[in-house]
Each structure stands twice: as structure tokens, then as C-alpha cells.
Amino acid sequence: MSRQDTITLGHGSGGTLTHELLDRYIFGPLSNPHLDRQHDGAVLDLRGPLAFTTDSFVVQPLFFPGGDIGSLAVHGTVNDIAMCGAYPKYLSLSLILEEGLLLTDLERILQSIQKACLEAGVQIVTGDTKVVEKGSGDGIFINTTGIGTMHPKAHIGVERIKEGDAILVSGTLANHGITIMSQREGLSFASPIESDSRAVHEPVLALLDELGDAVKLLRDPTRGGVGTVLNEIAQQSKLGVQLDAESIPVAPTVNGACEMLGLDPLLVANEGLFIGVIDQSVKEKAIDLLKRFPASAAVTFIGQMVASHPGQVVSHNAMGGKRVVPMLPGEQLPRIC
């Protein structure tokens, strides 16, 4: 493989090699009027209030069933904006490239970014590219930071959660984490498992259109999984979370993989899932609405907020058994996103 096929330190100099790299691999595929100005920043005509959110992506492998680091970097930030109760509008894109990265891989990742942006209706409007020596990075790290405009009916806040509020999850758990883990360990399963990486803003915004402030909280359970996010909600709301163990949706193959690997699906990462805490009076409306969207077709109610055991998440099964669901303690799977 020739030096011309890979990223070199000169690509990070800020000089002509940087310009050539940006023109061909970044500005080309991502072209839009904001980015085409090639200034250090973008000027955006937006009316507040705004949502603002950032994420860096370091996932390994860079390409996996159901997505890659590029699509993940768009979906992750689009979803974080949606969790604020906002319409995703603009993203920044900052790349840290390792010397030796194949330009064909960079090209494939940028195409995936652009496809994910078009699907989600967002634009990359400003960016940055740095290069580090071989051994000081790992192929590519991506930061996306997003701006969205708040939904006028959104009134999201953990302080609005009350006893009796219902907890929904928009789809089946643990697909992303199990996909990444099985890629790394070289595991394969009878039916293939794919990451759930996808944008969920459409069903979320439709929920806000329809239910307004009956939507109390939205969270996307990525690293740490559903269990960790529910523990955060319990601690911050000073209420308990009571889960119905049998209602927690996990695809059979994923469930089998979790059993084989000794993992609790509640503590495995997701990338295309959201948790909603909503007023119990609108449960049926919420289900009817969310089932209409592909991204939330498998929506399920998994529990409710209770006054007993404040700060704790307790799972109840049909046999009357109970267990406390912990927050993910430490290392489970590094570099999941």
C-alpha cells in the first residue's frame, strides 16, 4: 500500500495537504451552502430556545453490522438533541485521524455520515480535522456537536416526574452492545444480530406534538444501558422505578447471546432506543402513536414510578420475585460508542 493511500501527518498541518484532504474527502461529500463558505465557523439564523449537545465517538470496530462510526456519530447526536425535546438542525464534525488510516475507509465513513445526515434532515455546517502519529490514536475518532430548536410543547425535566408515571422503551434492548461484542470476540449466531443505531427524533417529536407536557422525561440509554439510565432517573427524581421483568423487550437471539456471555440486557448499550417517562393517563395514546414509526414499532411499557424504594430500580417477575437492578458498576465493554 502506498503512502498516497493513507493519512499522513502532513494532512494535519493546516497547509496545502490539509486543503487537498478537506476538499476531496470532507467538503466534497458533505457539500452544503454553510460548509461551502469554508470559514472557521458557521453563521446560523435560529430562534431560541435551543438544545446543544456533544458526543465523541471512539467505537471499535469502525464498521459493524447495522452501521459504522460515521452513522453512529450522526445518530448519537441527533438522538441527544431529540432527548432535549428539540428538532435536530445543525451538526459540527471534528475528526481526529491516525496516521496510516486508509483513505478508502475515510471516504466510506464520510459517505455514511452524509447519508445519515440526509435521512435525519440535519446538515454538517462546520468542522475540524486533526492528524496524530501512528500509535497515538486508533484509526479515527469523531466528535459531533449538535444544535436543535426546542419543540414548543416540550416541557422536559426530571423534577416533573410523579408517582404513577409510566415508563416506556421504544424498542428491543441490547442490540448495539451485543453486536459490537460479538464482532470483537468473533462470535456468530444462528440469526444475525445488528446494531440498532438509528435516529429516533421523528417518533419523539410526534409524541411531543400529540402529548405535549404529558411527556415528562426522554433519555437514550446508550453506554450503561437501560438499567443505568433508570437508576439515574430514580436518583434524580427521588422516586423508585418499578419494572415488570416479563415486559422488557429483548430479541430472542440477543437474549440468548446475553445469557451465553453472562450479561444483563438491562446493562448493555443501545444506540437507537429511547426511554420515555409519561403521564399514565396517556399510555394508550403514546403506544398507538409510536407503533406507527419504524424506529419505535416495538415500543413497550416496562414499568412505572413509585414512591416506595426512592432512588432504586426494582424488577418484579410474575412469580412475585424481586431484584434490585444496579447501575453498571464499571468496565463492561470499552469503546462501545
Added chain:
Amino acid sequence: MSRQDTITLGHGSGGTLTHELLDRYIFGPLSNPHLDRQHDGAVLDLRGPLAFTTDSFVVQPLFFPGGDIGSLAVHGTVNDIAMCGAYPKYLSLSLILEEGLLLTDLERILQSIQKACLEAGVQIVTGDTKVVEKGSGDGIFINTTGIGTMHPKAHIGVERIKEGDAILVSGTLANHGITIMSQREGLSFASPIESDSRAVHEPVLALLDELGDAVKLLRDPTRGGVGTVLNEIAQQSKLGVQLDAESIPVAPTVNGACEMLGLDPLLVANEGLFIGVIDQSVKEKAIDLLKRFPASAAVTFIGQMVASHPGQVVSHNAMGGKRVVPMLPGEQLPRIC
């Protein structure tokens, strides 16, 4: 050194270790009402138009005379917002930590970030922290992304530049690049050299207050240096840049170091400098105003826009000599910022 003194992979899990790390090292030092909500994103009440800009920082060494990667990450993005003609308001902060990073170094960097934010009047309102295995990163990489509100009198754009417009630089060249290079090479000089890393938004905003749309373009010459930015301006404006070689301000020690190292100060990186292209009729006003600010006390006019040699930067000396100033071709000094 014990495992408790350094970053471990568990700190990136999203679970309890991540929460402990964030509470002690991130939310503690950076505390403000937005960040204290600990949601995935911040909700900001801003009126458009807005400036939006991103930068990732990978500088080595992490600590250097005149600053560190933390202060640099704040100054860099504050300055990029100012270059849009905007008031810097809010930043996001995203960290990629390498397993084994000393927690004392992380603490020192976060304190430096907070100090730089307080001095610049900006707040970190949302963030993200990832951990990669030892050998897959290099201590710490930092992304900051910023939002600012446009100055009502700003009318910045390369298309507004005309023949005869004057070009100013806010201070002496090449301090940052020479500082980093001398740290890496173990060079020392008779009088110490420091990075010029600092926020320049105050003089920039004062210039817009006073001169409004007589300010045609603002740019901060970081990677690639003043010469590369002037080449970009020449190419984009389809005019030439004529420089007065003797007027280009370089501190004597820095100049000596450049000569010793065979570097052109015009192509060495800066971090606390801006270039302004302004109407020639307001030159004296601009100088009088900018001299009042410590960050631009050494402001100097270095040349003008000309119709001859469009797309080229040509430096003239007092002896009648001319030379074409190139864009920095490729690798000079990796990881300068």
C-alpha cells in the same frame, strides 16, 4: 503509582465509575446551572443569528510555557467564534482520555479550562467523556464546540474585500509554534519564549463596535500560520496580498529561533493572534483602538489587498526585493494545537 491515581477503562463505561469521575473532576470544577442539570444536552435561550464553531485539540506536550491543552481548547474556540464577528457564549467540552492518564493531570487541565472560561466570560454547558485503551490515544484529546451571538454590526465576508483594503495583525508572530517546538526538541533560549495562547474576542468586538462593516474579514492564523491564511484570503477574494516585509512583527528571540530552525515565521502557528482586513480609511482608528487592549497591544499593519497577482501573497522588502509567500505545503510540526 496505584491504579486509583490514573484513568482506567471503567471510567468510560457510563456506569458508577464514570459518574464518580464526572462528579469529582468535571462537574465539580466546572459547576454552573446549565451543567448542574446533568442532562444529555443543554437548553439555551439565545436569539439568532448565531455563530457555531468546533475544534479538536491534540497538542503535545499537554503542558507548555504560556498554557496547556485545557486553556488552548477554550481560547481556540472562543477565538473562532470571535472571528465570525460574534460574542462567545457557550461551549461544549468532550474529552477522549487514554487509560493511564494521571488524575492529577486531568485535574490540572480542568482547572485550567475553568480559569480560561471565567476569563473569557463563557460557560461549558454540556459535555462527554470517553476512555480508550493505553496506546489507542495519547493522554487526552479535547473537543470544544462553541456558540456565540452575532455582533449586530458585523458584516464579515471574504466577498466584501476590495483592492486597497488594509491588513493588520494583532501581535507578534510564531510564539506558539516556536514554544511547542522548543519544548519537544529540548531547546532553550536566552530569554524565555511563551505561547501566545489567549482569548482575543474583546479587542475584536470593540473593533466591530467602533468600525462596524469597515471590518471586512477576521481570521485567526493558527496551524499554517499567517502566510497560509493570507494565501486563503488571496485565493478566495481573487485579489493579491502585498506584504511589507519589514513591518511583520516578530519578537527578537522568536525570530532568532526561527532562523536557527530554518523556519519562516509567516508559516509558524499562533494561538492568540488575529488578522483583520479593514477599509483603508479606518486604519488609524483601528490601530488607536486595538493598542488599548493587552491582547492586541502590538497590533501592526502588514500589507494591503492589491489587484495585481490575484491569488498570490507577495512580500516586498525595503531594498525592492520581492518573494512569493507560499501556503505551508505539508508537515511542519504535527500536533501544534
